[in-house]
Each structure stands twice: as structure tokens, then as C-alpha cells.
Amino acid sequence: MxxxxxxxxxxxxxxxxxxxxxxxxxxSNPLENSTTDSAPIVEGRFTPLSLAKFNGTDDPKILIAVKGKVYDVSNGASFYGPGGPYENFAGRDASRGLAKNSFELDCLTPTDQPIDQLKNLTADEIESLDGWEQHFEGKYPLVGTLHENGDSI
Ligand code: HEM
Known part of the structure; x- marks a missing residue:
């Protein structure tokens, strides 16, 4: 019964x-660690220009480059999404800004200019950048690398 x-x-x-x-x-696939519905990117090869559209607006996915590596930070949309405190970093190479602890636009290299080689940073700034690199490495999926040109997605 x-x-x-x-x-x-x-x-x-x-x-x-x-x-x-x-x-x-x-x-779930760890590389699919995104809050968006768009397909996961696995090991993409980006240029500053192809990265730029992943800013949470043109594409819901948010990517950020740090020291030549591209992370999917879509899960941190409250930081990097439209209206977030660090939205300037979305779709961009954030390395110099992270090194100098600044999210101001003047720390971002325009997307049509050569990738910032970070040559003139102080020891403290390099240390700060390395700390942020660890943070991103530990928190977000690595989805690709940043290149001057080449196959972009
Ligand atoms: C007014 C000064 C600032 C305050 C009060 C502040 C506050 C915070 C807070 C509360 C968090 C979250 C920490 C956590 O839960 O893990 C955070 C994360 C963060 N902050 Fe700031 N911040 C400030 C300035 C800056 C500046 C100038 C930068 C520029 C580099 C910056 C970059 C970041 C980044 C990259 C994260 C990590 C977000 C993530 O985990 O994806 N912050 N901040």
C-alpha cells in the first residue's frame, strides 16, 4: 500500500x-563557469580588438586580459559588468591598471594600439600586478591568450 x-x-x-x-x-564543465548563456570559449587567441567586444554589453560574456592571459570573469559581473566599479576593465587588458591600482581609462591601452609591454612599472607595481594575477588565476577560468594579431575569435 x-x-x-x-x-x-x-x-x-x-x-x-x-x-x-x-x-x-x-x-558543469569548469570552463563553462559563466553566468551567461553564450557558449564557453576554450583557449581562444585574442587580439585587443577581438577581446573588446566581450565587455558584458556587446557580448554578455566578460573577459579580461592580465599579463597576456585572458580570463572569463563573467561570474564577477557585479564588478566588471555595465555599471560595476571596474567596468572599464571589461574586454580590455587590465594589466597596467591592476599594477597601478587604478581603474581610470588612462591606464588602458587603446584597442588599436600595440599591446602594453609593461616596461616602465616600479617594483611595487610589478608586485601588485603579480598579486592580481594570482587572484584571477585562482578565481576565474583561463580562456585564452592575448596577441598583437593572428587568428582572433
Ligand atoms: C575606493 C577604493 C576601493 C574600494 C573600497 C574597493 C573595494 C573592493 C571590494 C570590497 C572588493 C571585493 C573583495 C572580495 O570580496 O573579494 C574589491 C575587489 C576588487 N577590486 Fe577594489 N576597491 C577599491 C579600489 C580599487 C581600485 C582602484 C582597483 C583598481 C585596480 C580595484 C580593483 C579591484 C579588483 C580587480 C577586485 C577583484 C574583483 C574580482 O574578484 O573579480 N579596486 N574591491
Whole structure:
């Protein structure tokens, strides 16, 4: 004889089975660590120009370059998304700004100019940048690298 508890248990099993089948509870790919619906980027090769569209507006995905590596920071949209405190970094090479602890536009190299080689940073600024690199490395998926030109996506 089926009890109320039995019906509840069956309903819960049916619910979780449906969630699992429709993807709601599936184990996610770590590179798919994005709050957006757009497809994950895996090891893309970016130029400053091709990176620029990933600013949370032109494309919902938000990417940031730090020391030549490109991270998907979409999960940090409250920081980097439109209206966020660090939105200037979205779609850009943030290295100099992170080194100098500034999110001002004058720390960002225009996208049609050569990539900042970060030659004239002080020891403190290099240390600060390296600290931020660790932060991004530990928190966000690495999705590509930044190049002067070449195949861009
Ligand atoms: C008025 C001064 C500032 C305040 C009060 C402030 C506050 C904060 C807070 C509360 C967090 C979140 C920390 C956490 O939960 O992990 C954060 C993260 C961060 N801040 Fe600031 N900040 C300031 C200035 C700056 C400046 C000038 C920069 C420029 C480089 C900056 C870059 C960042 C970055 C990159 C993160 C990490 C966001 C992430 O995890 O993706 N902040 N800040």
C-alpha cells in the first residue's frame, strides 16, 4: 500500500531525475563557469580588438586580459559588468591598471594600439600586478591568450 511518505519520496525522485536530465543538476564543465548563456570559449587567441567586444554589453560574456592571459570573469559581473566599479576593465587588458591600482581609462591601452609591454612599472607595481594575477588565476577560468594579431575569435 502506498503511503503519503511514499508518494512524496516518488515525487522527489521524479523531480530530481527531471532536473538531472534537463541539465539543471548536471556536473558543469569548469570552463563553462559563466553566468551567461553564450557558449564557453576554450583557449581562444585574442587580439585587443577581438577581446573588446566581450565587455558584458556587446557580448554578455566578460573577459579580461592580465599579463597576456585572458580570463572569463563573467561570474564577477557585479564588478566588471555595465555599471560595476571596474567596468572599464571589461574586454580590455587590465594589466597596467591592476599594477597601478587604478581603474581610470588612462591606464588602458587603446584597442588599436600595440599591446602594453609593461616596461616602465616600479617594483611595487610589478608586485601588485603579480598579486592580481594570482587572484584571477585562482578565481576565474583561463580562456585564452592575448596577441598583437593572428587568428582572433
Ligand atoms: C575606493 C577604493 C576601493 C574600494 C573600497 C574597493 C573595494 C573592493 C571590494 C570590497 C572588493 C571585493 C573583495 C572580495 O570580496 O573579494 C574589491 C575587489 C576588487 N577590486 Fe577594489 N576597491 C577599491 C579600489 C580599487 C581600485 C582602484 C582597483 C583598481 C585596480 C580595484 C580593483 C579591484 C579588483 C580587480 C577586485 C577583484 C574583483 C574580482 O574578484 O573579480 N579596486 N574591491
Amino acid at each position: 502506498i503511503t503519503i511518505t511514499g508518494i512524496i519520496v516518488l515525487a522527489l525522485i521524479a523531480y530530481f531525475a527531471k532536473e538531472f536530465i534537463t541539465g539543471g543538476m548536471s556536473i
